[in-house]
Amino acid sequence: MPDLTHGDDAAAVNSLRSAVMRLSRRLKHQRVDESLSPTEMSVLGTLARCGTATPGELARKEHVQPPSMTRIVALLEAKGLVKLEPHPEDRRQKVVTQTERAEAMLDESRRKRNAWLASLVDGLDEDDWAKLREAAPVLEKLAHL
Amino acid sequence: MPDLTHGDDAAAVNSLRSAVMRLSRRLKHQRVDESLSPTEMSVLGTLARCGTATPGELARKEHVQPPSMTRIVALLEAKGLVKLEPHPEDRRQKVVTQTERAEAMLDESRRKRNAWLASLVDGLDEDDWAKLREAAPVLEKLAHL
DNA sequence: TATTGTTATACTCTATAACTATA
């Protein structure tokens, strides 16, 4: 509940937007796993949390159109990171599950990713890092809203 | 200075990455000014802060390759939002400045942008919003580091 | 010889529209 008639809140919103866009570009560029796009990565993360999902659910969760998710899931399947099975109740749908290989890869790339973010974040003092940690779940909430 | 051997910090880093990527996708999609890409927007913001810059400086600040910035600056110039002048000391370089029209447009689209973000952020309570406000400058620092 | 910016080209990601199969 920001008060956008208040200048500081408007400034914060601006700052947020600009920072998120730039950071996302750097994250995308500093891609830890060369063969995986940010969205593919995000899909694997979602599957790790939710366990299983249909392509349609994934598209909605990642805020991507269904045809894009079709492609992403196909790429992940080709890399052996997910498997597709028929839906038990509705033969139109499919069920996407992550493979053990995906889990191993997530562990591996988490290590690399943390190394990169750590080097970036080393320029922050403890206060700033604490603020980021507080805000992370809120940003996630925002991304899901 | 996160301690990445500490599980919570690693989780926070992950959460941050995922949220930033998703939010950026939504911001990109909810583009307030139809005719301006997020990076064009960001360049105008940079110029608004720095006053003036060469294409090379802008490329470095936006973490984009020089040829991409050439294209972006050309698009902005075609829209009458920046002007390019010869560099006074080095004839290889150019100086990019924003026009008055750009300033007016930034004001206009800030209003629209805030309206969208406000609607998104309305689902947050005051605590969460406070956390975001604290974190915004840190995220900016991170994006610049 | 190094640097700034540009041109030409290709790639990645995503979207829209049209289609198939199932409900």
Next chain:
DNA sequence: TATAGTTATAGAGTATAACAATA
């Protein structure tokens, strides 16, 4: 008739490589 997913196609944005002009 509506919904889940796919196929075909197009567009936006960025990158790399090769080049021009200037330092």
